[in-house]
Amino acid sequence: MKLTAIAIDDEPVALAVIKNHAAMVPYLEVKGYFTNAFEAMDFLSKEKVDLIFLDIKMPDISGLDFISSMPEPPMVVFTTAYSEHAVKSFELDAIDYLLKPFSLIRFIKACNKVHNLWLLKQKPVPAKDVPDYIFVKSGYEQFKVILDEILYLESAGNYVNFVLKDRKLLSRLSMQEAMDALPGGLFTRVHRSFIVSNNKIERADRNALYITEMPIPIGAAYAEAVEELLLRR
Structure with a gap:
């Protein structure tokens, strides 16, 4: 077709x-x-x-x-x-x-x-096939994280900070490993140091996205992905 x-x-x-x-x-x-x-x-x-x-x-x-x-x-x-x-x-x-x-x-x-x-x-993804949580290793423990609670992820050297609604979890991951762990279509990498939850974006301008008034910078290499994301919203 x-x-x-x-x-x-x-x-x-x-x-x-x-x-x-x-x-x-x-x-x-x-x-x-x-x-x-x-x-x-x-x-x-x-x-x-x-x-x-x-x-x-x-x-x-x-x-x-x-x-x-x-x-x-x-x-x-x-x-x-x-x-x-x-x-x-x-x-x-x-x-x-x-x-x-x-x-x-x-x-x-x-x-x-x-x-x-x-x-x-x-080919919409059936809702039953989309997990509503992931497990994030922080220190020696594994934490169940509800996807809807994730606001954004921020790189911290060899670690990634999962910024949630009420807490943060620091996990020893690369940004690419973190992106691979998240279900496709729900999160977008917008900067080499940031991944955002698509439905948590409150507003945007030419240089940044805003989640709970936190400005998330838009990297030049990711500008096209951000444009497509905003067009779909």
């Missing part, structure tokens, strides 16, 4: 670029290319797709208004020559934002983001 999409852009040349790039993505099936947004709207009323490649600047209706008008929109990747719309596009939960002219590599990167999210939706 392939990821299905349509592309909407009032410029035929821009659609041709998407068509050429899409032909290079094996898991992607583009079911239609539209220069008229209302024709695309009519198509979507009859057939569902997983993704829309959507131009923002169009003559009759903007891409932002188009997606806002849909009660249950599919995933969207905005395409535009105007960078000033980036913030608004992410407010609408866009998966990515392609600034024209974009390369094949940049297009594939956006498709990969969408595909990863699509695969998660196709």
Whole structure:
């Protein structure tokens, strides 16, 4: 089964670029290319797709208004020559934002983001298979730690501090070993020295995430993972 999409852009040349790039993505099936947004709207009323490649600047209706008008929109990747719309596009939960002219590599990167999210939706992890606790060795003892009590993990030399709601546990682990011990999808490494519990993030800015008002720095190498995490929230 392939990821299905349509592309909407009032410029035929821009659609041709998407068509050429899409032909290079094996898991992607583009079911239609539209220069008229209302024709695309009519198509979507009859057939569902997983993704829309959507131009923002169009003559009759903007891409932002188009997606806002849909009660249950599919995933969207905005395409535009105007960078000033980036913030608004992410407010609408866009998966990515392609600034024209974009390369094949940049297009594939956006498709990969969408595909990863699509695969998660196709194969949700059954709740019974997700443990709600782990055992953490601290000193000579093993402590049962409920996952929901973990706020974040912080590197401390050759140790990792598990920061919980009401206590801390220091364990002799590397950050990678700690990450491997945690169930996938619930925690994200956001810095070489920090792993956060995804659902404990209260707010974020360009440089940090905040958990109980504690600023957790975002490392440059992990910025893309943080961006994807915030888009999923």
